[in-house]
Amino acid sequence: MGDVILKMTGIEKSFPGVHALSQAQLEVRAGEVMALVGENGAGKSTLMKVLTGIYPKDDGKIEFFGKEIELRSPKDAQDLGICIVHQELNLMQHLTVAENIFIGREPVIGPFVNQREQNRMTTELLESLNIDLNPKRVVKTLSVAKQQMVEIAKALSFNNTKLLIFDEPSAVLTDTEIDDLFRFINQLKADGLGIIYISHRMDELKRISDRITVMRDGQYVDTLVTANTDIDEVVRLMVGRVIYEEPRTHSMVAPDAPTVLEVEHLNSLDVKDVSFHLKKGEILGFAGLVGAGRTETMRLICGADPKDSGTIRVNGKEVRIKTPEDAVRNGIGYLSEDRKRYGLCIGRSITENTVLTDLGKVSKGLFVNDRKADRISQDYIDKIKTKTPSTRTLVRSLSGGNQQKIVISKWLFKNCDILIFDEPTRGIDVGAKSEIYHLMTELAKEGKSIIMISSELPELLRLSDRIMVMCEGKVTGELDIAEASQEGIMRFATDRNVGVSKNAG
Numbered sequence: 001m002g003d004v005i006l007k008m009t010g011i012e013k014s015f016p017g018v019h020a021l022s023q024a025q026l027e028v029r030a031g032e033v034m035a036l037v038g039e040n041g042a043g044k045s046t047l048m049k050v051l052t053g054i055y056p057k058d059d060g061k062i063e064f065f066g067k068e069i070e071l072r073s074p075k076d077a078q079d080l081g082i083c084i085v086h087q088e089l090n091l092m093q094h095l096t097v098a099e100n101i102f103i104g105r106e107p108v109i110g111p112f113v114n115q116r117e118q119n120r121m122t123t124e125l126l127e128s129l130n131i132d133l134n135p136k137r138v139v140k141t142l143s144v145a146k147q148q149m150v151e152i153a154k155a156l157s158f159n160n161t162k163l164l165i166f167d168e169p170s171a172v173l174t175d176t177e178i179d180d181l182f183r184f185i186n187q188l189k190a191d192g193l194g195i196i197y198i199s200h201r202m203d204e205l206k207r208i209s210d211r212i213t214v215m216r217d218g219q220y221v222d223t224l225v226t227a228n229t230d231i232d233e234v235v236r237l238m239v240g241r242v243i244y245e246e247p248r249t250h251s252m253v254a255p256d257a258p259t260v261l262e263v264e265h266l267n268s269l270d271v272k273d274v275s276f277h278l279k280k281g282e283i284l285g286f287a288g289l290v291g292a293g294r295t296e297t298m299r300l301i302c303g304a305d306p307k308d309s310g311t312i313r314v315n316g317k318e319v320r321i322k323t324p325e326d327a328v329r330n331g332i333g334y335l336s337e338d339r340k341r342y343g344l345c346i347g348r349s350i351t352e353n354t355v356l357t358d359l360g361k362v363s364k365g366l367f368v369n370d371r372k373a374d375r376i377s378q379d380y381i382d383k384i385k386t387k388t389p390s391t392r393t394l395v396r397s398l399s400g401g402n403q404q405k406i407v408i409s410k411w412l413f414k415n416c417d418i419l420i421f422d423e424p425t426r427g428i429d430v431g432a433k434s435e436i437y438h439l440m441t442e443l444a445k446e447g448k449s450i451i452m453i454s455s456e457l458p459e460l461l462r463l464s465d466r467i468m469v470m471c472e473g474k475v476t477g478e479l480d481i482a483e484a485s486q487e488g489i490m491r492f493a494t495d496r497n498v499g500v501s502k503n504a505g
């Protein structure tokens with residue numbers, strides 16, 4: 001490992017009502033991956049925003065290559081070679097991939113942007129990173145995972161980069177994409193870059209990091225050398241207790257449980273003849289790679305996209321679902337994977353977001369009972385341990401993982417009989433994940449039926465009674481939990497018989 005290139009010490013940062021960083025510190029060497037971990041709201045992203053000139057620090061010292069630096073804007077950081085891939089996607093949705101990557105530094109001919117050159121440069125960049133994407137695609141047509149890849153490509157396109165920060169890159173990527181990402185990271189390491197890597201996936205720490213810095217409540221806790229560290233110890237430092245998640249060994253669904261949802265021969269552009277059923281009290285996992293058609297299938301079921309053909313039966317009766325409202329009326333709730341686009345009104349308070357799906361429950365006549373609404377949202381805050389100063393806090397100012405918890409509260413409040421969770425624990429810390437698993441198991445016990453899409457196989461194996469596997473828009477496998485394993489799922493998820501490249505979609 002090389003010399004220390006970054007040293008942050010005594011960093012302080014407060015927001016109204018929140019002391020986000022207090023005596024935070026971090027050190028990075030050239031050619032190392034420093035993992036930064038901590039619970040949701042621990043201050044990781046805030047520390048990175050201080051380091052990239054987005055937030056001014058209240059106090060403390062940042063030294064870069066031995067010299068103290070002052071960052072007044074993101075541009076200052078960029079000029080010094082400090083780049084970041086943000087946790088929340090920051091792309092311009094209406095621009096193309098190439099336009100997003102080179103925004104503000106486009107190649108020009110005279111007064112005009114040289115589109116052709118820009119597309120060529122983008123193709124070259126994407127190829128060097130092994131990303132299969134058309135530079136002319138408009139960003140809003142891409143999946144969250146592909147958008148994340150564009151962000152990564154963009155960060156890597158600044159060729160003076162000396163320190164690169166990844167704020168939870170893997171939260172939206174699947175296993176094969178993570179393998180690709182880790183390959184870039186190792187390459188960058190070999191080139192002598194310093195890398196800061198934030199993640200809630202503990203299994204990644206051993207694979208990618210050289211050292212691990214733990215933060216808790218805005219403070220520095222400890223820095224550990226990964227090779228000499230037990231991950232359970234890291235978790236204990238993060239959340240203050242040991243967490244042990246046992247995989248499920250058998251289905252908990254009653255043998256005579258009625259079927260609540262039947263989907264038959266569902267078809268659309270991305271969904272090919274998908275059929276499956278869901279029983280009362282069952283947790284049905286959906287596994288697959290990105291682009292496998294899992295989200296697309298669920299969007300058809302909940303009326304977010306129109307289907308070409310297929311039937312949907314709820315409690316044995318055929319239903320016509322043309323809009324999300326129709327779905328909710330039939331007791332089907334869909335918790336989206338993309339909270340920014342479909343899940344939350346980030347300019348509104350926690351309470352407003354929580355009760356918005358069912359105002360009737362907290363209103364008398366035309367009037368919303370604010371006290372009641374606040375009390376309900378506080379209940380959910382306590383139940384899944386959302387970190388926030390109050391129920392009136394705007395969702396925008398919550399940390400990433402805590403925003404996700406609001407999406408979950410919102411759908412729990414809605415009280416649908418069939419709940420479809422699309423990547424529910426994305427970006428959520430290990431402690432809170434375990435709370436959510438608990439909650440979902442309880443819901444199933446109470447007779448709710450749950451469909452869960454997840455890209456984390458251990459999570460599917462921990463929670464599901466049965467697992468459906470999709471690949472290229474088709475169902476390629478169905479496994480009872482008693483016979484399911486990671487290897488078994490992966491075999492169906494990469495089904496060679498289907499024969500289309502894994503990068504599609």
Ligand SMILES: Nc1ncnc2c1ncn2[C@@H]1O[C@H](COP(=O)(O)OP(=O)(O)OP(=O)(O)O)[C@@H](O)[C@H]1O
Pocket residue numbers: 015016018020038039040041042043044045046047087387388396397398399400401402427429
């Ligand atoms: N712009 C802001 N305004 C007000 N409070 C903020 C703002 N940004 C962050 N906070 C608060 O600062 C604290 C630290 O948030 P931060 O986003 O740094 O957490 P994090 O460690 O990145 O969490 P996560 O793992 O959920 O992403 C949280 O309590 C958060 O609500």
Ligand SMILES: [Mg+2]
Pocket residue numbers: 044045046087167399400401
């Ligand atoms: Mg964060």
